[in-house]
Amino acid sequence: MNSTFAPVTVLGLGSMGAALTRALLRHDVPTTVWNRSPERARPLAAEGAAVAPTLAAAVEASDLVVVCLRDHAATREVLASLDAAALHGRIVVNLSSSSPDEGRRTAAWAAERGITYLNGAIMVPTPLIGSAEAVILYSGDDIVFEKAQDRLVLLAGVADHLGEDPGRAALFDVAMLEVFFASMTSFLHAAAMVTANGTSAATFLPYARQMAELGGTVFEELAANVDGDEHDGTEDNLAMELSALDHIVHTSDEAGLDGTLARHMRHLARQAVDAGLGADAYSRVIDMLRAGEGHHGPVSSATR
Numbered sequence: 166m167n168s169t170f171a172p173v174t175v176l177g178l179g180s181m182g183a184a185l186t187r188a189l190l191r192h193d194v195p196t197t198v199w200n201r202s203p204e205r206a207r208p209l210a211a212e213g214a215a216v217a218p219t220l221a222a223a224v225e226a227s228d229l230v231v232v233c234l235r236d237h238a239a240t241r242e243v244l245a246s247l248d249a250a251a252l253h254g255r256i257v258v259n260l261s262s263s264s265p266d267e268g269r270r271t272a273a274w275a276a277e278r279g280i281t282y283l284n285g286a287i288m289v290p291t292p293l294i295g296s297a298e299a300v301i302l303y304s305g306d307d308i309v310f311e312k313a314q315d316r317l318v319l320l321a322g323v324a325d326h327l328g329e330d331p332g333r334a335a336l337f338d339v340a341m342l343e344v345f346f347a348s349m350t351s352f353l354h355a356a357a358m359v360t361a362n363g364t365s366a367a368t369f370l371p372y373a374r375q376m377a378e379l380g381g382t383v384f385e386e387l388a389a390n391v392d393g394d395e396h397d398g399t400e401d402n403l404a405m406e407l408s409a410l411d412h413i414v415h416t417s418d419e420a421g422l423d424g425t426l427a428r429h430m431r432h433l434a435r436q437a438v439d440a441g442l443g444a445d446a447y448s449r450v451i452d453m454l455r456a457g458e459g460h461h462g463p464v465s466s467a468t469r
C-alpha cells in the first residue's frame with residue numbers, strides 16, 4: 166500500500182474502535198489492529214487492516230497508537246501489560262470515555278511511565294466517524310496533538326485541541342451530554358403534556374424545534390452573562406419568568422405527570438427571587454446552581 170500517512174495502530178475493536186479503523190482504512194492509512202477477543206478483528210482483516218498476533222506486535226507496528234476500550238481502567242490494564250519500553254517513542258491517544266478526573270489520573274499515570282499521551286473524547290455515534298461533521302475533542306500536551314493531528318483529522322472533521330488540561334476533553338464531553346440529555350428530557354416532558362391534552366408530539370414538533378433553534382442565541386447571551394458576572398434583566402427577568410415556570414408545573418400536575426424537572430427549574434428561579442434578585446435575567450440562576458442547592462435530594466415540599 167502506497168500511503169501518504171504514517172501507520173496507525175488501533176487497540177480495541179468494539180463498535181467504535183471498528184469505526185475508527187474503517188475511517189483510517191478509507192484514507193489508505195496502514196492500520197494495525199488488536200482486540201482482547203481476537204474474533205472481532207476478522208471483518209477488519211478482510212477490509213485491509215493488519216491483525217497483530219499480540220498486543221506487543223500491534224504497538225510495535227506504528228508510532229501512533231489509538232486506544233478505544235470500554236473505559237480508562239481497561240486502558241490502564243492493557244497498557245500496563247506491555248513491557249515498560251514498548252511504548253517509548255510512540256504516541257498514545259486514548260479515545261475511551263472517562264470523567265475529567267479520571268482523564269487527568271490516566272494522563273498522570275502515563276506520564277509516570279514515560280508514555281507520550283493524549284486524551285480524546287468522541288462526541289458522535291459510529292456512523293459519523295470519519296465524516297466532516299464528526300467531532301472528537303482532545304486535551305493534554307499540545308505538541309503530542311500536533312504530531313498526531315494529520316491522522317487524527319481523518320477520524321473526525323472537527324478535531325479540536327482544548328488545551329493542556331488532560332481532563333478538559335472529558336469535561337466538555339460531560340457538559341455537552343448534559344445539554345443533550347436535558348434538551349431531550351424537556352422535549353419528552355413537553356410531549357407528555359401535549360399528548361395528555363389530545364395533541365400529537367408531531368403536531369408540537371415544529372414549535373419545539375423553533376425553541377431549540379433559539380437555543381444558540383440564548384446560550385450566547387447566557388455565556389456572556391456568566392463570564393461577565395452581569396445579569397441584566399431589562400428585557401426579561403426572573404420575577405416574570407417565575408410565573409411561566411409556575412404554568413409548566415401546573416400543566417404537568419393537571420396531566421398527572423412527573424414534573425420534577427419543571428419543579429426544579431421553578432425552585433431555582435424562586436430561590437433567586439426570594440434572595441431579592443427577581444429583577445435579574447434568568448442567567449442569575451447560575452448562582453443558585455453554584456451554591457449547590459438541589460444537590461440534597463428531592464425538591465423541598467415548600468416549593469411544590
Ligand SMILES: NC(=O)c1ccc[n+]([C@@H]2O[C@H](COP(=O)([O-])OP(=O)(O)OC[C@H]3O[C@@H](n4cnc5c(N)ncnc54)[C@H](OP(=O)(O)O)[C@@H]3O)[C@@H](O)[C@H]2O)c1
Pocket residue numbers: 177178179180181182183200201202205233234235236238239242243260261262263287288289290291
Ligand atoms: N459506540 C459509540 O457510539 C461511542 C460514542 C462515543 C464514545 N464511545 C466510547 O468509545 C469507547 C468504546 O466504545 P464501544 O462502543 O466500541 O464499546 P464496545 O463495543 O462495548 O467495546 C468495548 C471494547 O473494550 C474492550 N475491553 C473492555 N474491557 C477490556 C479489558 N479489561 N481489557 C481489554 N479490552 C477490554 C472490548 O474488548 P472485547 O471485545 O474483548 O470485549 C472492546 O474492544 C467507550 O469508552 C465509549 O464510551 C463510544
